Amino acid sequence: MVGFKKVPSKGILLAFFISVFLILLLYVDISTDESKPEEKVEVTENLENVIDDLITYKIHQVTTGENLSIIFEDFKVPLNTAYRIFRLDKKNLLTNIKPGDRMRFTYLGDKIISIEISKDNLNSLLIEIGDEINIKNITKDIELISSYKSGIIKSSFYEAAQDAEIPDSIIMDFAYIFGWDIDFVFDIREGDSFFVVYETPYSRGEKIENGDIVAAKFINKGKTYSANRFFTSKDKKEFFDNDGNNMQKAFLRAPLDFAYISSHFNPNRMHPVLHTIRAHNGVDYAAKRGSPVRTTGDGKVNYIGSRNGCGNEIVIQHSNDYSTRYCHLEKFKAGLKKGSKVIQGQTIGYVGSSGLATGPHLHYEFKIGDKRIDPVKVKLPSAEPISNELRPGFDTLVESNKLLMTKLESLRPNEAE
Numbered sequence: 001m002v003g004f005k006k007v008p009s010k011g012i013l014l015a016f017f018i019s020v021f022l023i024l025l026l027y028v029d030i031s032t033d034e035s036k037p038e039e040k041v042e043v044t045e046n047l048e049n050v051i052d053d054l055i056t057y058k059i060h061q062v063t064t065g066e067n068l069s070i071i072f073e074d075f076k077v078p079l080n081t082a083y084r085i086f087r088l089d090k091k092n093l094l095t096n097i098k099p100g101d102r103m104r105f106t107y108l109g110d111k112i113i114s115i116e117i118s119k120d121n122l123n124s125l126l127i128e129i130g131d132e133i134n135i136k137n138i139t140k141d142i143e144l145i146s147s148y149k150s151g152i153i154k155s156s157f158y159e160a161a162q163d164a165e166i167p168d169s170i171i172m173d174f175a176y177i178f179g180w181d182i183d184f185v186f187d188i189r190e191g192d193s194f195f196v197v198y199e200t201p202y203s204r205g206e207k208i209e210n211g212d213i214v215a216a217k218f219i220n221k222g223k224t225y226s227a228n229r230f231f232t233s234k235d236k237k238e239f240f241d242n243d244g245n246n247m248q249k250a251f252l253r254a255p256l257d258f259a260y261i262s263s264h265f266n267p268n269r270m271h272p273v274l275h276t277i278r279a280h281n282g283v284d285y286a287a288k289r290g291s292p293v294r295t296t297g298d299g300k301v302n303y304i305g306s307r308n309g310c311g312n313e314i315v316i317q318h319s320n321d322y323s324t325r326y327c328h329l330e331k332f333k334a335g336l337k338k339g340s341k342v343i344q345g346q347t348i349g350y351v352g353s354s355g356l357a358t359g360p361h362l363h364y365e366f367k368i369g370d371k372r373i374d375p376v377k378v379k380l381p382s383a384e385p386i387s388n389e390l391r392p393g394f395d396t397l398v399e400s401n402k403l404l405m406t407k408l409e410s411l412r413p414n415e416a417e
């Protein structure tokens with residue numbers, strides 16, 4: 001009621017005038033109120049008709065400790081319907097519900113007509129409820145939507161990629177793919193350009209997962225780098241350049257994520273503990289005690305134990321006569337023993353100060369045959385190139401990717417800026 005609200009908000013001096021208005025307003029209100037009941041009846045009747053035909057949904061996410069009987073009751077599934085559903089579920093599809101599963105209850109008016117239980121992004125169970133009840137497995141149709149993006153760097157790659165409306169996950173993937181050859185902080189120059197084609201899975205207009213890079217190209221300091229996605233086995237996705245060389249190196253540059261070099265490879269170094277000239281045949285990384293140490297390449301544990309100034313030590317034997325050595329570890333990764341297979345990036349131990357060490361750090365060595373090489377400067381070998389067996393399929397893919405890139409390059413959306 002508008003009139004009543006106005007009274008307290010005005011001063012007493014205005015009371016007289018207001019009471020005049022009030023009477024007027026009340027009159028108006030009453031007169032409109034009088035006309036309302038007729039309208040209401042009309043509206044309600046229409047609404048009821050609509051509601052009878054209205055399809056509505058209720059969403060529920062299964063939480064710990066819930067079971068279907070409880071959920072069905074909460075969502076007004078009639079008891080006899082619930083009974084018929086359970087009796088029909090001969091394959092026990094429904095007993096597998098687990099916390100996190102999403103359920104969608106569909107009603108026609110107030111009558112339940114279906115229940116969908118999403119198991120993951122792609123698979124769900126559909127219970128259709130009519131005169132008969134059906135339970136079926138549904139696999140969503142996936143549509144891959146391709147995106148073509150490009151940009152020219154002004155300050156940072158990240159900024160330019162964001163300007164080109166490339167999603168963060170694709171930006172990260174792009175930097176990872178080319179990150180083996182290009183340092184995205186130090187090597188980037190104004191005018192560098194990038195091109196990327198990625199596909200994103202959609203179902204019923206909804207994004208199912210982050211997109212996946214199909215092909216990409218990066219022109220850095222005038223040099224062109226190309227990457228092509230290729231599945232070398234059903235589950236193994238790898239990126240190769242146009243000649244079939246693996247984009248990935250067989251070794252990570254460093255066995256620690258966030259560490260700085262406290263002592264370089266140096267054949268004539270004064271030893272900090274022994275105080276004699278002794279070659280420093282590796283690199284020391286200062287890092288917090290307990291930081292995870294990763295094997296820089298795939299291989300096999302050749303030595304694990306403690307035998308001299310190296311303290312707790314691991315030696316990994318890689319293919320082609322390469323080996324890497326990790327010293328002064330606080331402890332080893334549980335379960336690791338001589339002969340264990342390790343894959344690149346896997347944690348093998350933790351930074352410590354065992355053996356001859358002034359403080360917690362990792363001493364890391366890189367050996368080819370018997371020769372110890374500076375791990376910071378060594379030209380890292382690439383991971384396995386495309387195999388001869390897969391070569392024909394790969395070459396066809398590269399040809400079509402090249403065409404895509406040429407087309408994308410001719411568009412250059414940001415060139416005018």
Ligand SMILES: [Zn+2]
Pocket residue numbers: 263280282283284362363364
């Ligand atoms: Zn050292």
